Amino acid sequence: MKPETFPVADRLLAWYDRHRRDLPWRSAPGEPADPYRVWLSEIMLQQTTVPAAAPYFCAFTERWPRVEDLAAASLDEVLVAWAGLGYYARARNLHKCARAVAEAHGGRFPDTESGLLDLPGVGAYTAAAVAAIAFDRPATVVDGNVERVVARLFAVEEPLPAVKPKLRALAATLTPRRRPGDYAQAMMDLGSGVCTPRRPKCMLCPLAEACAARAAGVADALPRKVAKADKPTRRGVAYWLTNPEGAVLLRRRAEDGLLGGMTEVPSTAWAEGAPPPESRWRGAAPAAAAWRPLPGIVRHTFSHFHLELGVVVARAGADWAAADGFWVPLDRLGDQALPSVMRKVVRHALAHV
Template identity: 70%
Template structure:
């Protein structure tokens, strides 16, 4: 049990000074912290691992080294650079937020949580992280790693997600006034490298003596989670249509909803049942003789599995009547294709 929060914070910060991770967005000791890099990394790390986010972060900061540069970039360029990172609403909000920082704050991120929360795409966690890390102001930063550490230190057995407010309140009791940014990053590092989901390295933990879950022998069982319901499966058919020049037809999805604003290979709606002949005819880009390709493309989103069949056809003289954008196959990588559509393209090229 932690009855001396100052002692606990000092112990953790001492451990962090010796063991901090070298991350591309993290300022080195003695370096000034750039709020833009903190914000960009925190948005990228939502629902994404550090190894997956790192190359995207390097690419973004090389192409757009400031929030003003990002705000002035065409959204399509940003979406292409984001492709493969997933959860594309983050990319659209990233652009909106950069523009808001420029228009409302003259290109400088505000330094308090309330003002940060007014910006597009910034929630409680990100606002706290920017406040603590970029501006060295006291704020309680709670991500999945921190939740795990707090649940174990205080032996909180109630399951996620309902217990999140309790974990945040407990975390707030430990947040120090001094070095709040380093403390926030120390908590993240502790959860990522020592207090791991499986087989936590308790003997290496600076908080071993404080951890109630370790004392009770239940550390690896925490935090507990409500059993997940099985994801449903949706089905559809994608249309791989080539014109006489060998270009493939693409179109842009509507701005709202799943993959909003992204480029896609035309398809039917994604529903529980595979589309019948009537549905295939309604959604086809051109009335042609379509040939089914062998196999299915499978992809998993956060809330459902997707199975896509692919049909292909060659457009004749009326190819210009199709609504969308004709793109040479060797230029597909220039488009903002989400991962599922990259899979469709690869499958079609392998089997057409």
């Protein structure tokens, strides 16, 4: 049976009622969803897995249970709480959006896709997800899980990412007007637990009868993807500078760009090619001191490049003042908005100094 003539929504909702995941941001059956919790979870889940996002979500909602509470927090507080979750522009936009909802909307999220799209940091996917899940609007919610389910249901052979508009259009033909929020979450759960990227569990799928890819024996191969180019490797040197009291020098990155607004251990520029020669990294050091390289390399991978950092250490003189940065005692490093790569630098330095 073709997907167009199969009762996709009815079958999927019946399956969801029996097998829905218990997630910290998901309301209980029959209870209305909290738009704030839905929005917060959707922002956190962008580029992040459920297991990684869940503890952050619980920490945020315990500390800031309402959108007005999050809006009243400082950006630094939000960045520190977000540290380690990655893609830090999300945290900055999260804070901007919370303030917009609190100040311009009286603490109430708009209940339509168009209204949600006017909020800072809310794109088409997030607007659709919040409209459907929080307000039961018949919005078409398409994430990676949904793309995979739809590509297999209709046996779409064209590769991602160019085929995304087609998959969204096909998904729209299936979106019901009844229980659209539950349907959106059901599609996500199906893609996460049954219609998995590898070895899909077709025998457990409530839509198996209608799946064209299963009928053709190609479910495991879809959706097809254009091969990604190899990530380049950038290299640099990080400077672990302490003062006579044992505090370490940190600085804040520019608001725009990679890791914008986050705190970091000072470093050279990150560039492709060989590591910077000693003459160059000594010349770029934040202080004229007896710098000593530590053994080993700190490695980290971003979405579009690999990074390798050497770490050098030195002690600043008592009369040296930081012109570009600030001193932080070692026991207060946990209070800083250090991204994952800088936490690695800190661990590496502390392990060798």
